[in-house]
Amino acid sequence: MTTETAGKYLFPEGFLWGAATAAYQIEGSSMADGAGASIWDRFSHTPGNMKDGDTGDVACDHYKRWREDIQLMKRLNLQAYRFSVSWSRVMPEGRGAINPKGIDFYDRLVDGLLEQGIEPLCTLYHWDLPAALDDRGGWLNPDIADWFADYGQVLFEKFKGRVKTWGTINEPWVIVDGGYLHGALAPGHRSAFEAMIAGHNVLRAHGAAVKRFRQVGEGKIGIVLNIEPKYPASDKPEDEAARRRAEAQMNRWFLDPLMGRGYPEELKDVYGEAYREFPQEDFDLIAQPTDWMGLNWYTRAVPENAPDAWPTRSRPVKQVQHAHTETGWEVNPPALTDTLVWLHEQTGGKLPLMVTENGSAWYDPPHAIDGRIHDPMRVEYLKNHLKALHDAIGKGVDVRGYMAWSLLDNLEWSLGYSKRFGITHVNFQTQERTIKDSGLLYAEVIKTHGGVL
Numbered sequence: 001m002t003t004e005t006a007g008k009y010l011f012p013e014g015f016l017w018g019a020a021t022a023a024y025q026i027e028g029s030s031m032a033d034g035a036g037a038s039i040w041d042r043f044s045h046t047p048g049n050m051k052d053g054d055t056g057d058v059a060c061d062h063y064k065r066w067r068e069d070i071q072l073m074k075r076l077n078l079q080a081y082r083f084s085v086s087w088s089r090v091m092p093e094g095r096g097a098i099n100p101k102g103i104d105f106y107d108r109l110v111d112g113l114l115e116q117g118i119e120p121l122c123t124l125y126h127w128d129l130p131a132a133l134d135d136r137g138g139w140l141n142p143d144i145a146d147w148f149a150d151y152g153q154v155l156f157e158k159f160k161g162r163v164k165t166w167g168t169i170n171e172p173w174v175i176v177d178g179g180y181l182h183g184a185l186a187p188g189h190r191s192a193f194e195a196m197i198a199g200h201n202v203l204r205a206h207g208a209a210v211k212r213f214r215q216v217g218e219g220k221i222g223i224v225l226n227i228e229p230k231y232p233a234s235d236k237p238e239d240e241a242a243r244r245r246a247e248a249q250m251n252r253w254f255l256d257p258l259m260g261r262g263y264p265e266e267l268k269d270v271y272g273e274a275y276r277e278f279p280q281e282d283f284d285l286i287a288q289p290t291d292w293m294g295l296n297w298y299t300r301a302v303p304e305n306a307p308d309a310w311p312t313r314s315r316p317v318k319q320v321q322h323a324h325t326e327t328g329w330e331v332n333p334p335a336l337t338d339t340l341v342w343l344h345e346q347t348g349g350k351l352p353l354m355v356t357e358n359g360s361a362w363y364d365p366p367h368a369i370d371g372r373i374h375d376p377m378r379v380e381y382l383k384n385h386l387k388a389l390h391d392a393i394g395k396g397v398d399v400r401g402y403m404a405w406s407l408l409d410n411l412e413w414s415l416g417y418s419k420r421f422g423i424t425h426v427n428f429q430t431q432e433r434t435i436k437d438s439g440l441l442y443a444e445v446i447k448t449h450g451g452v453l
């Protein structure tokens with residue numbers, strides 16, 4: 001904060017400050033106490049899939065250290081905690097029998113959070129499909145919509161009155177683009193034909209869960225989308241056309257059907273013969289009204305026309321004039337403001353939004369020095385993106401909260417432990433947690449409602 005900005009970035013009363021994680025990235029003990037395997041257990045144990053051969057077998061050992069981690073959340077002044085449930089811990093086969101020890105873990109976690117005055121925000125699905133369901137076709141099997149709604153019902157009923165804000169699915173685009181189109185993520189398929197079918201079933205499953213929630217649940221339910229705004233590399237018509245294809249394939253593929261608009265026209269051009277039509281009843285199910293929408297936001301892209309680039313025939317042009325994080329993502333806070341304004345417009349200005357993930361990976365040392373982890377780049381990223389978020393609110397966007405990604409350094413999927421996003425450092429040799437300078441700043445932001453920015 002400088003004297004001229006003192007109090008300029010105060011956030012609205014009731015704005016919800018938290019941090020986010022995901023089950024497979026932090027819990028470890030993924031097969032303990034009767035849990036079933038997930039596709040990430042299989043994928044991470046398949047040689048060649050994971051950087052340095054890393055797996056989620058231990059991760060942040062959160063399955064055992066959850067009490068310590070709730071105390072960490074208190075020290076960070078968190079008002080909320082966004083976490084995901086491991087479907088196969090709760091239902092080892094993904095359908096049918098419930099694993100009592102599995103659901104008990106989340107029961108204790110939720111009660112522990114509530115005892116500390118921390119609001120639990122629960123994501124039903126953050127990429128870790130039960131392997132037993134993948135054996136039945138997984139997201140390619142249309143029955144998965146009912147399997148997912150049945151799983152959701154177990155949690156809606158178990159946590160009724162305690163969990164009041166639910167997210168159905170984290171990032172349909174990454175599930176499909178990573179898992180079925182390019183194969184970089186579990187289950188590692190590479191097919192545009194499969195991607196269209198899996199994407200449609202992910203959306204159907206979301207709709208079925210929302211419908212079931214209206215029957216048995218209590219509170220508010222929404223979906224979490226990753227949106228990466230696309231800015232054309234030049235004013236050439238072919239670059240604008242490329243921008244539109246990239247925007248359709250990432251940002252509109254799932255948003256448009258959720259908003260009752262069906263798939264974007266450009267998807268036919270992107271997927272060609274792999275593009276599929278689906279019955280209207282599916283789109284009616286998909287567009288079930290929801291209560292909120294989560295935005296996971298990290299960066300923007302500047303696509304140019306690239307006829308050889310599959311499947312969008314577009315390629316991002318690196319903007320060397322801007323800083324880039326360890327994951328190669330450009331740092332561009334004003335693009336967050338633009339995205340929130342765009343999403344507000346795209347959702348008709350009536351759907352409350354929440355930034356459900358925002359953060360950055362930078363090099364941090366493997367262990368603390370003098371009990372501190374100095375992470376100036378992450379401090380700068382956090383400050384500037386919170387200011388950009390504040391700017392969006394000032395433009396009339398209804399944003400209800402911000403969940404920093406991530407509470408802890410954790411397993412960054414196929415990149416393993418090589419990329420650290422945490423506001424808390426984890427020494428993976430000792431499991432020691434050390435709040436980084438970015439976490440200390442965030443605690444002050446929360447305490448002052450943004451006044452410290």
Ligand SMILES: OC[C@@H]1[C@@H](O)[C@H](O)[C@@H](O)c2nc(CNc3ccccc3)cn21
Binds near residue numbers: 226298357421
């Ligand atoms: O990569 C950081 C996080 C990841 O750890 C979370 O589990 C996931 O929800 C998440 N989503 C994004 C943004 N979307 C994305 C875009 C391209 C590749 C991978 C993710 C970033 N992150």
